[in-house]
Amino acid sequence: MPESQVLNEEEFRRLCDFLYRRTGMVFSEAKRYYVERRVVERMSATGSGTFASYFARLRTDAQGEIEQFVNAFTVNETYFYREDHQLQCLTTDLLTERIRHKKKGDSIRIWSAPCSSGEEPYSVAMWLLENWPLVDEYDIEIIGSDIDTAVLEAARAGIFGKRALMRLTPNLIEKYFSRLGEDNWQILEDLRTSVQFSAANIVELTETRPYGQFDVIFCRNVLIYFDDASRRIAAENLFENLLPGGFICLGHTESMSRISPLFEVRRFADAIVYQRPATGST
């Protein structure tokens, strides 16, 4: 084994097999350095003297290690227009399908769960206003939900730092935000009052059912943290929360096909999304 390698070939394969089986994330030899750096971090943080002892901890999810490990691999901070190819897909394909059986003035319901501090649901609102010519012709209801009530308060306040706005053009910032001091911007009140925020745990049916059914759900980068049982329960809850023919968008490392057979895979030009079948499921 080269001196610089932290994991030997078999350990690296063993870890990558586990990661794929558990999370669907695929890492090749080309990503070895990236993987090893995170393994070293987590071994150090957990006081694991050997890869074998760390891997045993990871496999049994001791003290939530899987979540910690996955966190080390993912970008946790969120920002406006993150994964905007899905937003493009929303206006190009998803809403086009959803309005096929609606008439002008009907409602279109979109749910962002989890919504964290609001970047995603506000992004959806801004994207629709900017990119969907039919936005005036339907009643569009956008709801953001999160299990964390503290982030929901922040979402309602709608105040964001520079990094959260890094993907937005100056024109968009000018149009939808007002500046608060040197480094903060607040989203305009009109937009703040267009998005509802409320608490929900997507694994609890009693908390998701009252939200009713949606045309599109954004549920990005959360299922990856759940264990198999919770993922499956969440998938069934989200299925109930979709109108027949409704769509769910997951994060780019996630695959509903690995979680539940309830949904159909739809491949559009800009994104792969999952759909509740429009008719019976037999």
Next chain:
Amino acid sequence: MPLVRKPTGQSPGPGPGPSAVPGNLVSGGTDERWAAARAAAEMPGAASTLAAALRNESDSRVREAMFTSLARIGTPESADHVISFLRSDSSNLRAGALDALRIMIGGMRELLPRLLDDRDVDIRILSCELARALPGPEATTLLCTLLSGEQEANVCAAAVDVLAEVGSPAALPALAACAQRFRGSPFLGFAIKTATDRINSQQPPSRA
């Protein structure tokens, strides 16, 4: 600003009460059976009712919800019901049962040794996969016990595949004996070599 903040509801309504669940499971429409199947997860005594309804359920979505609820109940009794579907002629039911057992490993842990010793080769193969969810030492012990007497190469291959991930050096003698017993099987020999290499590769401390 055309976006509205107007709660439109469209709630599917509350699920059925406990008294309605057994009836809805067998005679409701698809949505009622689905809702009843999900509500049954909160009724620990419902495992038998769920399993009976599952035998006659024709809708894949409802079957999925029934398996999830049996898994959520998570008792040895519900595990026993799920295991019975591993013997089904329907591949959908077998796959559904295996997926459910994977997420209820706690409830079926005490049943696993029996499954690994089942007379049905397919059950033994599927059970090896279930052992993957156990802590490494426990899985290693169970799978080495199986390897020591197993006559079917495919069952051994399933066990070896899991040991490649979870196995400790304690598995090496059983793997070597298995390789010797099946020395006419190049595939199994290759799988055992891979597992052995992976286990041997576990390195001494000092790198963290």
